[in-house]
Amino acid sequence: MHSLLLSLENISKSFGPVKALKNVSLQVAQGEVHALIGENGAGKSTLMKVLSGAYTPDSGTMHLDGQLYAPASPAAGRQSGIAMIYQELTLAPHLSIEENIMLGLERTSFGFVKKQQQKVKEALDWLGQGHLNPDMPVNRLSLGKQQLVEIARALVIESRVVILDEPTSSLTAEDARALFNVIRKLKENNISVIYISHFLEEVMEVADRFTVIRDGESITSGNIAEVTIPEIIRHMIGRSVEELYPQISHSIQEPLLEVRNLVTAPYHKEITFNLRKGEILGISGLVGAGRSETIRSIFGLEKVRNGQVKIKSHPELNAVYINPGKALATEMDLLSENRKEEGLALNLSVATNITLSALNKYSKFGLLNLSQEYETATEWSEKLRIKCRDPKQAIGRLSGGNQQKACIARLLHHDSDILFLDEPTRGIDVGSKAEIYRLIQTLAVEGKAIVVVSSYLPELLGVCDTLAVMYRGQMSDIKPVSAWTEHDIMLYATSGTKVTA
Numbered sequence: 001m002h003s004l005l006l007s008l009e010n011i012s013k014s015f016g017p018v019k020a021l022k023n024v025s026l027q028v029a030q031g032e033v034h035a036l037i038g039e040n041g042a043g044k045s046t047l048m049k050v051l052s053g054a055y056t057p058d059s060g061t062m063h064l065d066g067q068l069y070a071p072a073s074p075a076a077g078r079q080s081g082i083a084m085i086y087q088e089l090t091l092a093p094h095l096s097i098e099e100n101i102m103l104g105l106e107r108t109s110f111g112f113v114k115k116q117q118q119k120v121k122e123a124l125d126w127l128g129q130g131h132l133n134p135d136m137p138v139n140r141l142s143l144g145k146q147q148l149v150e151i152a153r154a155l156v157i158e159s160r161v162v163i164l165d166e167p168t169s170s171l172t173a174e175d176a177r178a179l180f181n182v183i184r185k186l187k188e189n190n191i192s193v194i195y196i197s198h199f200l201e202e203v204m205e206v207a208d209r210f211t212v213i214r215d216g217e218s219i220t221s222g223n224i225a226e227v228t229i230p231e232i233i234r235h236m237i238g239r240s241v242e243e244l245y246p247q248i249s250h251s252i253q254e255p256l257l258e259v260r261n262l263v264t265a266p267y268h269k270e271i272t273f274n275l276r277k278g279e280i281l282g283i284s285g286l287v288g289a290g291r292s293e294t295i296r297s298i299f300g301l302e303k304v305r306n307g308q309v310k311i312k313s314h315p316e317l318n319a320v321y322i323n324p325g326k327a328l329a330t331e332m333d334l335l336s337e338n339r340k341e342e343g344l345a346l347n348l349s350v351a352t353n354i355t356l357s358a359l360n361k362y363s364k365f366g367l368l369n370l371s372q373e374y375e376t377a378t379e380w381s382e383k384l385r386i387k388c389r390d391p392k393q394a395i396g397r398l399s400g401g402n403q404q405k406a407c408i409a410r411l412l413h414h415d416s417d418i419l420f421l422d423e424p425t426r427g428i429d430v431g432s433k434a435e436i437y438r439l440i441q442t443l444a445v446e447g448k449a450i451v452v453v454s455s456y457l458p459e460l461l462g463v464c465d466t467l468a469v470m471y472r473g474q475m476s477d478i479k480p481v482s483a484w485t486e487h488d489i490m491l492y493a494t495s496g497t498k499v500t501a
């Protein structure tokens with residue numbers, strides 16, 4: 001290990017009765033990429049909030065370069081050289097690249113402004129983004145580029161530690177590659193990176209060392225080169241995951257949903273396919289290929305230019321356009337990829353969030369049976385291992401991955417026949433992923449029809465029966481998963497070209 005730069009010793013932090021961190025220690029060397037690994041709710045974000053100055057620990061100490069480090073605020077943390085880059089980026093969308101990079105730094109004189117422009121330019125050049133116009137508003141940039149703007153901001157203030165919290169979960173493969181190159185450059189310049197990710201393959205590629213935390217305690221640390229993914233999983237969840245992609249045999253039967261010549265808003269391509277009872281259909285493709293738009297249009301959430309959607313159980317609804325209320329009533333359900341804005345009522349309890357779309361199950365004469373609602377929520381929390389103190393707790397207090405699990409619980413509880421799952425395992429740890437894959441298989445056994453949209457190809461190949469790939473609004477033929485190779489999928493996803501046998 002290079003020389004020690006940062007040391008967190010015996011950090012504890014509680015939120016009321018929840019002990020989020022119990023004597024956690026973490027050592028980070030100068031210029032290393034240190035992966036912080038743990039299940040949903042293990043305490044990773046809380047630890048990083050302590051490090052960045054957003055939370056004050058209840059006990060424990062931190063040292064930065066041998067000096068006691070006790071930031072009173074995130075601004076103090078940044079000033080000491082700790083830059084936190086959250087998964088949900090914190091840029092001001094309408095401000096320019098330059099304004100965002102310099103945000104919080106005082107402009108005092110004209111000379112300073114000149115110097116500032118110079119610094120912004122240097123940082124962008126360094127990140128290989130010299131071609132970007134600093135006056136462009138950041139909301140015109142892709143998510144990957146916006147992340148680089150956040151890193152540029154960290155460079156300008158000469159950060160020594162950059163914390164990346166699940167940086168690739170919404171990035172295209174290309175943007176993720178660019179990010180890895182930047183991480184390598186940061187290392188070469190002796191800047192340390194703390195890297196949080198549930199994608200263990202990525203961790204193996206990018207990190208030098210790792211620390212695993214479980215239930216708020218540090219479990220082990222070591223060199224990445226000396227550990228395997230199954231070993232990391234065992235440390236994370238205290239047991240091995242026997243099968244990441246459990247297979248439960250199920251039969252595919254008659255179509256439940258027929259989509260004919262569907263044309264969605266930004267594209268002029270017609271999509272036609274059947275979704276059958278007991279089928280798990282995966283939709284692959286790059287970000288922006290129209291995957292989410294397609295399933296959202298079928299569900300009635302996006303504008304449809306043309307086409308027909310027929311639901312077998314409701315032949316009267318032979319409609320071009322259905323609204324989501326009708327979609328719910330007609331036995332379709334959608335898990336949005338955007339859980340904060342579309343999936344959850346953050347101030348309401350976990351129990352209410354889970355039962356929200358099926359409240360009629362708990363009401364009689366207009367009154368809700370709360371104890372029954374609570375019981376059901378407890379069952380689902382256990383089934384999906386949702387880590388919460390109590391189902392009455394506000395869902396906004398749960399860790400990101402646990403919020404996502406609650407969204408899935410709601411969908412399963414609503415018990416529709418046709419399910420659209422958009423990025424169902426984003427932000428979810430490996431152990432829970434395996435549970436969700438098992439549940440998807442069980443749904444197919446029960447005769448549901450399921451569409452899974454995902455950017456994580458191994459999960460589509462591991463879970464689905466059939467697969468289609470999208471390219472610029474156009475959908476490939478649907479083929480059994482076994483008939484696709486990764487090469488064919490990428491070829492179609494990047495060029496819309498079919499492989500000829």
Ligand SMILES: Nc1ncnc2c1ncn2[C@@H]1O[C@H](COP(=O)(O)OP(=O)(O)OP(=O)(O)O)[C@@H](O)[C@H]1O
Binds near residue numbers: 388
């Ligand atoms: N502000 C808060 N109030 C109450 N409890 C909280 C708060 N923030 C975090 N917690 C709890 O602390 C524990 C650790 O949460 P944390 O967000 O640190 O987990 P995580 O490891 O980052 O999880 P994920 O991988 O899902 O992002 C969880 O039980 C969570 O519910």
